[in-house]
Amino acid sequence: MTTTVDNAPFDYDALARTEPATDPFRWALVRGMLPGALGTRLAEEFPTEGFTLTERATGTGGKGYSTRNLKLVERSEPVPAALESLTPRWRGVIDALLSPRYRAAVAALSGRDLTGCTVEARAVRYGAGSWIDPHTDRADKAVTQTWYFNSGWLPEWGGALCILAGPSGDEVVRQVRPDLGESVVLVPSDASWHSVAAVTDEARQERQTLLVHFVRPEAAG
Ligand SMILES: O=C(O)CCC(=O)C(=O)O
Numbered sequence: 001m002t003t004t005v006d007n008a009p010f011d012y013d014a015l016a017r018t019e020p021a022t023d024p025f026r027w028a029l030v031r032g033m034l035p036g037a038l039g040t041r042l043a044e045e046f047p048t049e050g051f052t053l054t055e056r057a058t059g060t061g062g063k064g065y066s067t068r069n070l071k072l073v074e075r076s077e078p079v080p081a082a083l084e085s086l087t088p089r090w091r092g093v094i095d096a097l098l099s100p101r102y103r104a105a106v107a108a109l110s111g112r113d114l115t116g117c118t119v120e121a122r123a124v125r126y127g128a129g130s131w132i133d134p135h136t137d138r139a140d141k142a143v144t145q146t147w148y149f150n151s152g153w154l155p156e157w158g159g160a161l162c163i164l165a166g167p168s169g170d171e172v173v174r175q176v177r178p179d180l181g182e183s184v185v186l187v188p189s190d191a192s193w194h195s196v197a198a199v200t201d202e203a204r205q206e207r208q209t210l211l212v213h214f215v216r217p218e219a220a221g
Pocket residue numbers: 124132137146161194195196209211
């Protein structure tokens with residue numbers, strides 16, 4: 001069944017159809033969650049304003065990263081300033097992310113009890129030189145889901161989400177390019193190592209990502 005764009009932007013069946021991998025940790029490549037032309041429209045309307053650069057150099061304690069972020073949802077509340085700048089379709093996505101149906105579908109796929117977890121969501125733009133070092137998302141996240149909004153992304157532009165066998169980053173189990181229609185569910189644990197390869201200088205687009213976390217109640221503060 002395909003859901004209609006206006007009422008429910010997600011095809012929740014895409015989550016239900018997906019078989020998660022369990023090696024080297026529990027994760028899933030989800031396809032087709034944004035039905036019909038919705039994904040294309042969301043890509044065209046991906047936010048451009050209000051992003052804040054966050055960075056930390058590699059080797060200064062903890063993971064290194066450099067990304068530009070726009071907070072969309074904090075502690076299960078849409079961020080008013082961001083909401084104002086979003087198109088109606090993107091506001092529909094925010095509603096869906098906060099819906100019990102989405103939560104139930106992610107709980108089923110991940111095997112995690114998400115009762116009491118809060119939702120955090122942000123749009124992330126990765127320009128040339130942006131990356132995230134290997135990390136697990138472990139500290140406070142029950143489940144992470146990412147969606148990608150690029151079309152015609154070339155492999156030589158870097159920017160792949162790398163599913164890793166360990167912290168060194170040497171053993172890449174799977175690379176996911178940021179192509180429209182691709183989405184990844186990660187279930188954080190001691191083993192859930194992943195990274196984002198640096199976007200290269202050749203890239204003709206910024207890597208556009210929607211990042212959602214279910215945050216454990218004890219960590220939400
Ligand atoms: O952008 C991505 O593909 C993943 C980002 C990520 O792993 C993170 O922000 O923790």
